[in-house]
Amino acid sequence: MASALSQFLQAVAFGLVEASVISVGAVGLTLSYGVTRFINFAYGEFLAYGAFLAFFLSGAGAGVVGLPVAAVVAVLLVGALGVAVSRVFFRPISDRGALPLLITSIGVAFILRYLLIAGASAEARQLPVPLMRPVEVAGVGLTPLELGVVAVSVVTMLAIHLLLQRTMLGKTMRATSGNRSLAEVAGIDTDAVIRKTWFISAAAGGLAGILYGVLFAPFRPTFGFGYLIVVFAATLLGGIGRPYGAMLGAVLIGLMISLGSTYLSASYDQAYAFIALVGVLLLRPEGIRGGEF
Amino acid sequence: MGDGDSKGRSAGPGIDAIRRYDHAILSARDIETGYGDLQVLFGVDLDVRSDEIVLVFGPNGAGKSTLMRALVGTLPLWAGTVEMNGDDLSGLEANEMVPRGIGYVPQTENVFPNLTVDENLDIGTIHAADPEARREAMFDLFPRLADRRDQEAATLSGGERQMLAMARALMPDPEVLLIDEPSAGLAPQLIERTFEYVDRVRESGTAVLMVEQNVKAALAVADRGYVLDVGENRFEGDADTLRDAERVRDLYLGK
Ligand SMILES: Nc1ncnc2c1ncn2[C@@H]1O[C@H](COP(=O)(O)OP(=O)(O)OP(=O)(O)O)[C@@H](O)[C@H]1O
Ligand SMILES: [Mg+2]
Numbered sequence: 001m002a003s004a005l006s007q008f009l010q011a012v013a014f015g016l017v018e019a020s021v022i023s024v025g026a027v028g029l030t031l032s033y034g035v036t037r038f039i040n041f042a043y044g045e046f047l048a049y050g051a052f053l054a055f056f057l058s059g060a061g062a063g064v065v066g067l068p069v070a071a072v073v074a075v076l077l078v079g080a081l082g083v084a085v086s087r088v089f090f091r092p093i094s095d096r097g098a099l100p101l102l103i104t105s106i107g108v109a110f111i112l113r114y115l116l117i118a119g120a121s122a123e124a125r126q127l128p129v130p131l132m133r134p135v136e137v138a139g140v141g142l143t144p145l146e147l148g149v150v151a152v153s154v155v156t157m158l159a160i161h162l163l164l165q166r167t168m169l170g171k172t173m174r175a176t177s178g179n180r181s182l183a184e185v186a187g188i189d190t191d192a193v194i195r196k197t198w199f200i201s202a203a204a205g206g207l208a209g210i211l212y213g214v215l216f217a218p219f220r221p222t223f224g225f226g227y228l229i230v231v232f233a234a235t236l237l238g239g240i241g242r243p244y245g246a247m248l249g250a251v252l253i254g255l256m257i258s259l260g261s262t263y264l265s266a267s268y269d270q271a272y273a274f275i276a277l278v279g280v281l282l283l284r285p286e287g288i289r290g291g292e293f
Numbered sequence: 294m295g296d297g298d299s300k301g302r303s304a305g306p307g308i309d310a311i312r313r314y315d316h317a318i319l320s321a322r323d324i325e326t327g328y329g330d331l332q333v334l335f336g337v338d339l340d341v342r343s344d345e346i347v348l349v350f351g352p353n354g355a356g357k358s359t360l361m362r363a364l365v366g367t368l369p370l371w372a373g374t375v376e377m378n379g380d381d382l383s384g385l386e387a388n389e390m391v392p393r394g395i396g397y398v399p400q401t402e403n404v405f406p407n408l409t410v411d412e413n414l415d416i417g418t419i420h421a422a423d424p425e426a427r428r429e430a431m432f433d434l435f436p437r438l439a440d441r442r443d444q445e446a447a448t449l450s451g452g453e454r455q456m457l458a459m460a461r462a463l464m465p466d467p468e469v470l471l472i473d474e475p476s477a478g479l480a481p482q483l484i485e486r487t488f489e490y491v492d493r494v495r496e497s498g499t500a501v502l503m504v505e506q507n508v509k510a511a512l513a514v515a516d517r518g519y520v521l522d523v524g525e526n527r528f529e530g531d532a533d534t535l536r537d538a539e540r541v542r543d544l545y546l547g548k
Contacts, residue, residue: 168415168419171408171412171415171416172416172419174405174407174408174412175405175408175412175416177407178405178406178407178408179402179404179405179406181367181387181399181402182399182402182403182404182405183405183416184367184386184387184388185365185367185387185388185390185391185397185399186388186391186416186417186419186461186462187388187390187391187392187416187419187420187465188388188416188419189386189388190388292406292407293407
């Protein structure tokens with residue numbers, strides 16, 4: 001009886017750890033949707049680039065800096081990559097509507113992925129993190145690393161919350177999301193706001209990829225595209241374009257994957273997210289229409 | 294009649310002449326624009342002088358909102374010029390109009406629905422010299438908004454939303470406020486109130502260019518007006534002249 005309970009609590013704990021990764025990714029995806037109004041399928045590649053840049057910059061690769069520094073640099077580089085990608089591919093066609101942008105983003109995903117494979121090979125990699133023993137509390141064990149992932153995610157969510165509610169940049173992002181043409185005539189340089197949003201969105205993607213790499217080693221250059229389904233499910237569940245919804249969606253998807261893996265079968269973990277995604281589209285189709293933040 | 298230099302294209306004074314004014318703050322000359330292949334404006338002239346309330350009216354689809362969009366740069370000009378205090382504004386981005394002293398309240402979707410009242414005003418502070426003084430001034434003008442500071446704009450009533458839209462546009466203390474049908478959809482008592490607000494805006498030193506369908510009520514506060522029809526100015530004149538002119542009455546005011 002006690003062990004059934006602790007098995008359940010353990011599954012919930014793992015679910016919340018995975019939710020931490022999903023949440024960072026989902027908030028990033030939803031922010032860019034909120035201001036640009038199209039679903040960026042190249043977003044998964046930001047995760048992959050984050051993990052691989054962190055890998056090459058840290059001990060496991062070039063060995064120049066430790067993982068925390070490598071992670072920060074990688075996140076900033078992926079942010080810059082997001083700005084560059086939007087500038088080169090998305091901005092020139094930004095007035096053509098959501099569908100051309102979405103299809104372009106699928107093409108961009110392929111380009112980025114094969115560039116990464118060309119540069120880094122398709123080999124599976126691991127971030128230089130130590131193996132750690134779980135800390136047990138009331139029969140539930142998590143490693144300090146897993147707790148660290150949760151902490152980084154919580155801090156990131158808090159930072160994004162403060163950005164959106166307290167800073168002028170955040171308010172102009174929300175204004176642009178709510179009514180872009182009014183934002184423009186209200187004196188907001190919406191091009192600049194969108195550029196900054198791309199940076200933040202891609203950087204969040206890069207960070208999610210690094211957190212993924214910390215938890216789920218080894219990883220291949222293709223992991224981002226696969227994990228995009230999971231991130232996407234959380235984003236839609238919360239209503240795309242809504243950061244707080246994305247956080248909630250991440251918790252639900254994380255729990256679903258973890259409980260499914262524990263009680264059904266561990267071999268279908270991402271399929272649970274996919275089922276959730278289909279369920280959302282059937283039961284809550286307004287999720288894909290989205291809102292503003 | 295009138296104190297403007299009579300340089301209209303049609304000879305002689307009176308409502309048929311579109312007078313042009315030399316010392317206007319906002320001047321539009323021969324504006325042409327439209328959407329895609331559809332030309333909507335065919336050479337419109339318009340001036341707003343300081344301390345004036347100028348009314349634009351005319352039938353639905355005449356191009357009144359289009360004229361406003363052309364003035365604030367959300368629609369590119371096909372021909373003609375827009376000047377503010379003698380500076381050519383053509384080719385500027387819409388977001389560059391606010392620092393030049395132009396405020397604009399669109400006809401619809403004129404607040405940020407997902408932002409609170411206070412946050413909508415925050416957006417207005419971007420180009421405001423003294424944000425907190427302006428915020429207080431807005432709450433003096435619209436006390437209703439002060440009671441609803443933390444409410445999301447999406448949940449405001451139509452009248453409150455219109456107040457918020459005006460307040461947001463007035464935050465930077467513009468030299469001229471462009472406002473598109475401020476009384477649309479409001480109850481009769483609120484319609485009069487709206488024009489009182491417009492009058493107070495002028496008293497506080499901001500000139501107003503207003504599109505309105507409630508022409509009689511609007512003419513009560515306006516100094517001058519233009520009649521726009523099928524993308525052209527048909528008449529221009531002082532408020533009294535327009536009110537009394539038979540042809541304007543027959544065609545555009547109803548009996
Ligand atoms: N975004 C648009 N795309 C294409 N055509 C448009 C657009 N907006 C307006 N039009 C057309 O331009 C013409 C003028 O429209 P506009 O909105 O300027 O008229 P209006 O005088 O403001 O009318 P109302 O009194 O109904 O507000 C109309 O024929 C309208 O159908
Ligand atoms: Mg109109």
